[in-house]
Amino acid sequence: MRMSSDIPRSLRPPADYRPGLASSRPKLYPVASPDSSRDQSRSRLTIGELFPDGDVVGQWVFSLTSLTEDLHVGTQPARQAQESGDLRGMLFWHRHMVTRLYEARRLITAARTIAEVHAFAGTLLHDRQVGRT
Amino acid sequence: MDAYTRPAAGVPSTVEGLYEDLRNLTVHYAHVGGTELAQTLARHAWLPAQMTITQGVGGGPDVQFGWVQAIRSMEIFGDVHQPDFLAQMRARGEVTGQIVASWTMVTAVAVALHTHRLGLDAHRLGDTSGWVPPAARDAPSVS
Numbered sequence: 689m690r691m692s693s694d695i696p697r698s699l700r701p702p703a704d705y706r707p708g709l710a711s712s713r714p715k716l717y718p719v720a721s722p723d724s725s726r727d728q729s730r731s732r733l734t735i736g737e738l739f740p741d742g743d744v745v746g747q748w749v750f751s752l753t754s755l756t757e758d759l760h761v762g763t764q765p766a767r768q769a770q771e772s773g774d775l776r777g778m779l780f781w782h783r784h785m786v787t788r789l790y791e792a793r794r795l796i797t798a799a800r801t802i803a804e805v806h807a808f809a810g811t812l813l814h815d816r817q818v819g820r821t
Numbered sequence: 822m823d824a825y826t827r828p829a830a831g832v833p834s835t836v837e838g839l840y841e842d843l844r845n846l847t848v849h850y851a852h853v854g855g856t857e858l859a860q861t862l863a864r865h866a867w868l869p870a871q872m873t874i875t876q877g878v879g880g881g882p883d884v885q886f887g888w889v890q891a892i893r894s895m896e897i898f899g900d901v902h903q904p905d906f907l908a909q910m911r912a913r914g915e916v917t918g919q920i921v922a923s924w925t926m927v928t929a930v931a932v933a934l935h936t937h938r939l940g941l942d943a944h945r946l947g948d949t950s951g952w953v954p955p956a957a958r959d960a961p962s963v964s
Contacts, residue, residue: 740939778898
């Protein structure tokens with residue numbers, strides 16, 4: 689690995705470049721409101737409520753939402769790259785989308801092989817014809 | 822759609838086919854010294870080898886290796902100079918978009934069913950008023 693002093697000047701980052709140091713704080717996920725314990729029926733759900741410990745169906749639903757997160761983060765950039773003829777962007781987002789869709793086969797396998805998940809999701813997947821492996 | 826179904830034993834499903842097309846050049850890097858990489862380079866030896874280094878947003882260098890983009894796109898999307906290139910791109914995008922739309926629909930229904938199953942008030946999930954999953958037939962084209 690070359691040290692920075694060996695890197696041609698044209699490839700060197702600016703002197704003030706600090707990888708990993710964002711210039712602004714990303715939008716944070718909200719925390720539970722302080723009064724959540726007093727009026728639970730109106731407060732935000734917690735992850736612990738939505739995905740109870742040991743609930744395999746909850747784990748499947750969490751994985752499903754992880755997949756959809758990953759797919760939707762790429763949908764708009766993929767479309768923009770295609771519309772603007774950005775080949776580099778098209779390749780990147782196509783790779784992202786297809787690898788996510790390929791990984792999603794595990795969700796279908798889980799719905800076939802885990803009885804509780806099958807009872808919950810079998811009809812759902814069949815109705816949407818997402819398919820079997 | 823049945824995109825995950827193998828039509829016959831040993832025949833890849835739609836998703837497996839999409840993945841196989843791009844795996845070797847974009848997910849995994851071909852083995853250095855192996856015949857696959859050598860053959861890939863030889864197959865596209867006639868293409869121009871170009872690179873650019875420009876100043877990107879924020880002042881850092883934007884480095885692009887055109888030969889990587891050229892070989893990957895030729896292998897995955899086909900030759901951009903062929904008259905049916907756009908039609909192939911569009912077809913691939915429609916397939917991908919339909920699968921994405923189906924997963925989105927499944928997710929929306931699954932979250933609602935799961936919340937109901939646990940006896941939780943779905944309104945406590947937050948503002949979901951904008952989540953109207955598209956029908957698969959109306960799926961946007963993404964690739």
